Amino acid sequence: MTDRLDGNAIAGTLQAVFGTEMTTATGVCGHCGDRNRLGALAVYLAGPGTVARCPGCDTVLLVLVEVRGVTCVDALGFADLNPAA
Amino acid sequence: MVTRGFHGRRSAEADPSRVPPGQYVTRDFPVLSAGPTPRRLAADWTFTIRGAVDEPVVWSFYELRALPATSITTDIHCVTKWSKLDTHWRGVSLDTLLADIDTSADYALAFSDGGYTTNLPLADLTGGQAMIAYEYEGEPLTAEHGGPARLLVPHLYFWKSAKWVRGIELRDDDHPGFWENYGYHNYGDPWKEQRYAGD
Numbered sequence: 001m002t003d004r005l006d007g008n009a010i011a012g013t014l015q016a017v018f019g020t021e022m023t024t025a026t027g028v029c030g031h032c033g034d035r036n037r038l039g040a041l042a043v044y045l046a047g048p049g050t051v052a053r054c055p056g057c058d059t060v061l062l063v064l065v066e067v068r069g070v071t072c073v074d075a076l077g078f079a080d081l082n083p084a085a
Numbered sequence: 086m087v088t089r090g091f092h093g094r095r096s097a098e099a100d101p102s103r104v105p106p107g108q109y110v111t112r113d114f115p116v117l118s119a120g121p122t123p124r125r126l127a128a129d130w131t132f133t134i135r136g137a138v139d140e141p142v143v144w145s146f147y148e149l150r151a152l153p154a155t156s157i158t159t160d161i162h163c164v165t166k167w168s169k170l171d172t173h174w175r176g177v178s179l180d181t182l183l184a185d186i187d188t189s190a191d192y193a194l195a196f197s198d199g200g201y202t203t204n205l206p207l208a209d210l211t212g213g214q215a216m217i218a219y220e221y222e223g224e225p226l227t228a229e230h231g232g233p234a235r236l237l238v239p240h241l242y243f244w245k246s247a248k249w250v251r252g253i254e255l256r257d258d259d260h261p262g263f264w265e266n267y268g269y270h271n272y273g274d275p276w277k278e279q280r281y282a283g284d
């Protein structure tokens with residue numbers, strides 16, 4: 001049993017927060033240096049919020065929480081994050 | 086607490102006095118995790134109480150199993166709004182683990198495999214309110230539900246009941262855990278609907 005999804009599961013939320021399509025944006029993991037499209041991240045719909053991790057090393061790259069209808073995204077784990085060119 | 090029959094009916098018609106505001110009753114036990122499920126063997130698991138203590142105290146899984154165990158039947162409440170009634174757990178009370186520990190700490194930060202943390206007042210871990218649970222519904226706790234052992238603090242929202250728990254850091258200051266740091270309530274009383282900071 002697994003509840004692991006990929007970054008497409010948070011495509012709508014990311015688009016709403018960043019104002020642009022983000023699954024094709026690329027980010028560099030601050031821990032292992034892997035470069036991945038956000039659509040390729042390992043996404044976990046945890047209890048309180050959603051966590052996106054590096055598919056290579058499992059480091060937490062993004063945390064999404066919705067507090068009273070307002071979604072906040074913390075891109076805490078990226079060394080670099082670039083919207084799609 | 087005695088569990089009577091007619092489980093299906095009772096779940097469908099749950100006693101409203103047992104369901105906190107904004108919650109619904111489910112018979113499922115959704116698996117909600119912030120990361121991959123750690124697959125730690127019991128033989129490799131330890132539980133540590135550290136921080137504001139003279140010396141950290143460490144129990145192996147087998148040492149924990151050798152301590153007096155308690156069984157409880159309790160309701161659990163997830164902040165994602167499901168509640169599950171009459172769940173059965175077996176484990177070791179935190180009162181037992183803390184009995185010989187001398188500390189000035191007022192707060193605890195539970196830490197788990199995978200890096201998860203959650204904070205709570207030390208007073209909420211004592212007085213028969215919390216256990217390190219290693220059995221659920223008469224079976225060893227599965228990894229999906231936090232095994233080999235998890236913290237169980239059923240009077241608070243279930244994110245406080247840290248899966249894959251490895252220990253507790255006793256602290257003089259209150260240090261927010263993973264979700265508490267992201268705007269979830271520092272205490273998380275389901276009966277006061279303390280979902281978010283400021284509730």
Ligand SMILES: [Zn+2]
Binds near residue numbers: 058
């Ligand atoms: Zn990485």
